Amino acid sequence: AQSVSQHNHHVILSEAASLELGCNYSYGGTVNLFWYVQYPGQHLQLLLKYFSGDPLVKGIKGFEAEFIKSKFSFNLRKPSVQWSDTAEYFCAVTSGSGNTGKLIFGQGTTLQVKP
Amino acid sequence: DAGITQSPRHKVTETGTPVTLRCHQTENHRYMYWYRQDPGHGLRLIHYSYGVKDTDKGEVSDGYSVSRSKTEDFLLTLESATSSQTSVYFCAISESGAGNEQFFGPGTRLTVL
Numbered sequence: 001a002q003s004v005s006q007h008n009h010h011v012i013l014s015e016a017a018s019l020e021l022g023c024n025y026s027y028g029g030t031v032n033l034f035w036y037v038q039y040p041g042q043h044l045q046l047l048l049k050y051f052s053g054d055p056l057v058k059g060i061k062g063f064e065a066e067f068i069k070s071k072f073s074f075n076l077r078k079p080s081v082q083w084s085d086t087a088e089y090f091c092a093v094t095s096g097s098g099n100t101g102k103l104i105f106g107q108g109t110t111l112q113v114k115p
Numbered sequence: 116d117a118g119i120t121q122s123p124r125h126k127v128t129e130t131g132t133p134v135t136l137r138c139h140q141t142e143n144h145r146y147m148y149w150y151r152q153d154p155g156h157g158l159r160l161i162h163y164s165y166g167v168k169d170t171d172k173g174e175v176s177d178g179y180s181v182s183r184s185k186t187e188d189f190l191l192t193l194e195s196a197t198s199s200q201t202s203v204y205f206c207a208i209s210e211s212g213a214g215n216e217q218f219f220g221p222g223t224r225l226t227v228l
Contacts, residue, residue, distance in 0.1 A: 004157075006157075009155075034216075036219075042221075043205065043219045043220060043221045043222055044158075044205065044207075044219040045219075046216050046217075049216060090157055090158065092158075100146075100163065100165065100171070100212055101146055101148075101163075101209050101211075101212035101215060101217065102148075102160055102163060102173065103148075103150075103158070103160065103207075103217060104160075104174075105150075105157035105158040105159070106157050107155055107156060107157045108157045
């Protein structure tokens with residue numbers, strides 16, 4: 001069965017620090033990869049997604065992620081975080097074959113940015 | 116924001132009672148999903164639908180049933196609620212399944228006493 005693992009459960013950074021959140025998945029076939037963000041009290045929103053092509057994907061609010069197929073990884077990065085980035089971040093994967101779109105989520109990483 | 120509403124937004128119920136949560140969309144998307152969110156588990160798929168009257172199980176479907184009689188509505192029913200079903204429930208929609216972004220509703224916080 002597919003699974004997604006996020007290595008960091010709780011990250012605390014100061015404003016302007018750089019961010020990297022790890023995400024690894026277990027599935028040998030074609031995958032579609034996503035990062036979602038959940039701000040306090042809000043629903044999930046898409047940050048970025050990878051389907052094919054350039055493995056470096058840019059998303060909203062200055063976030064980017066790099067798909068490294070050989071490492072089964074899709075790490076999220078941001079060069080300089082802001083207090084408003086405080087949120088929970090979820091990595092998710094869906095099989096590239098079939099058409100159900102079932103997402104498998106990682107456990108989530110809570111990011112706290114100190115002003 | 117995608118037109119997705121969930122009702123109720125909050126519910127407290129007792130063990131053994133039936134509970135139905137409703138997801139309503141105005142986007143005419145074909146795919147609809149129910150997830151539950153629990154600390155340390157992220158979101159886990161309960162059931163999903165790929166069209167009217169077409170549904171299938173997700174990874175944590177035990178104790179839940181769903182129905183979709185119209186494109187816009189996807190109902191999640193807990194036949195006999197248990198305390199382990201205390202959670203936040205999110206509905207999501209997608210235009211065409213795999214490879215497409217899922218848009219999430221605001222969530223329903225359910226507490227089973």
